[in-house]
Amino acid sequence: MKGLSVVAEAVRASTTMAIDAMYKKMRADGLDVIGFGAGEPDFNTPEHIKSAAIQAIQDNRTRYTPAAGIQELREAICERLLADCGVSYQPGQVVVSSGAKHNLYAALQTLVNPGDEVILPSPYWVSYFELIKMVGGIPVVIKTTQEQGFKMSAEQLRAAVTEKTKVLILNNPSNPTGMMYDEFALASVADVCIAHDLYVIADEIYYSLVYDNRKFVSFVSLGEKVKERTILINGVSKTYAMTGWRIGYALAPDHIAKVMANYLSHATSAPSSISQWAAVEALRGPQEDIEEMRQAFEVRRNYIYQEMNRIPSVSCICPEAAFYVMMSLDELLGKTLHGTLIRDADDFAKVFLEIGRVAVVPCSGFGVPNYVRWSYATSLENIQEGLSRLKDFLS
Ligand SMILES: Cc1ncc(COP(=O)(O)O)c(C=O)c1O
Structure with missing residues (x-):
């Protein structure tokens, strides 16, 4: 059989999606894992927006x-x-x-x-x-x-x-x-x-x-x-x-x-x-919901930035926008954690998910294999628990 398109075959799967899939599978298997992988708000679409869509269907704008x-x-x-x-x-x-x-x-x-x-x-x-x-x-x-x-x-x-x-x-x-x-x-x-x-x-x-x-x-x-x-x-x-x-x-x-x-x-x-x-x-339509979501992200950003830098061996700089924070692994590279040699972010993310039960995204696919990305588009309770697990995992 002839080969597939060279261009298409050269495309690598998205690392963000891969970790998210692993995390979802573990959850489906009943495991207590917390996800910081997703690049999407945890809030629901505001009601007035959903109503407009329902109205569009009723009006046959289809x-x-x-x-x-x-x-x-x-x-x-x-x-x-x-x-x-x-x-x-x-x-x-x-x-x-x-x-x-x-x-x-x-x-x-x-x-x-x-x-x-x-x-x-x-x-x-x-x-x-x-x-x-x-x-x-x-x-x-x-x-x-x-x-x-x-x-x-x-x-x-x-x-x-x-x-x-x-x-x-x-x-x-x-x-x-x-x-x-x-x-x-x-x-x-x-x-x-x-x-x-x-x-x-x-x-x-x-x-x-x-x-x-x-x-x-x-x-x-x-x-x-x-x-x-x-x-x-x-x-x-x-x-x-x-x-x-x-x-x-x-x-x-x-x-x-x-x-x-x-x-x-x-x-x-x-x-x-x-x-x-x-x-x-x-x-x-009204933009108030947007401001409420932004404020919630800011509270989470403040918390994750402050608390992450209190944990020995990891650090981050303070994000100015969006809902991501990059955690530096520089102090952990070359060390062994729970029996695994940490050569790069992929090694860290895998063992952190398997043992620490926390999903973060290795930044190898983002051009920086010495960082993992945490998305704080998740509840403050999850962020608190995730950081507490990080502390236990590292100590
Ligand atoms: C920088 C950036 N651009 C674009 C997108 C894609 O957004 P959309 O859902 O509109 O395709 C994302 C989603 O993660 C993103 O992070």
Whole structure:
């Protein structure tokens, strides 16, 4: 039999999903395990959003929609972005898709030719690396360190640019680091992109989950020269606790949005009409639930940051946004824990799950094999119990 596609076979399974699957299996087997793997809010979708979806079904809004999404949703996206980030787009520049992940794939398909280099600061969200390969691009990783707050400098970006560089993927705030670029840092990155004629895919899906009264600055708010080379990615999954509804969106200059919409019209036709109506309500309806969820995340962030740093042999820096914290394993590498030599995060995550009964995500797939990621999108009680298990596990 002939082989499968070389590109498809080179794609690695998502480590986040793998740990989550192991954790779910252990739970199904009746074991007392706590999960910190999931990249989704533990809150339910707010009632008024669910009601809007039910209403859409009752009203028979259940047919194909335009490929780039219903007009009402594209308008609602523009209104929300203007209100939250002060940036103005027209509905024709919006492309709605089945989740931000799908928009990222479409954005890369739209920009990248085989052999083009795509710059990716590490630690990076695992899917970027694989998505770049899936479109025939070459990922070029820029390593950032804990000392620099896991934020790439403009000098690092400049040094990584070659004749083949086409795109920079900028995830701000970041999964997995939870860190956020300020306006000055963003502007210096933008200058390099303009000087070297790079496109930017700016994934800002965590922009509303920001702590300590920090001000989020959208990359596209830096001016027209930035906007004309940027595909902005966003979605309702994280902000509105709507991961299963599968609605994400991209905002881009007209000619790029048009190509993306053409592409998606053949790939999916459009995302679910019902989810689109729910997303209209999410973006236009009351926003109080969102603030309540954000505050709950901030309380958890404070707790996990403080308590984790009280436990000997592990440490973390304070996340500024999103709902992840990266725990450094530097002091544990090369040591033996419960009979297992800890060479990297994979070893640690496995034995911590098996013996400690806690699921965390090894950051090997994120470009940093000496860290594990804890998602604090879970109750404070779970966080307390998880850290208490970590303490017992290490002592
Ligand atoms: C940085 C980042 N971008 C995009 C996504 C995907 O979001 P969606 O559920 O809209 O596909 C995630 C989800 O984990 C993410 O962490």
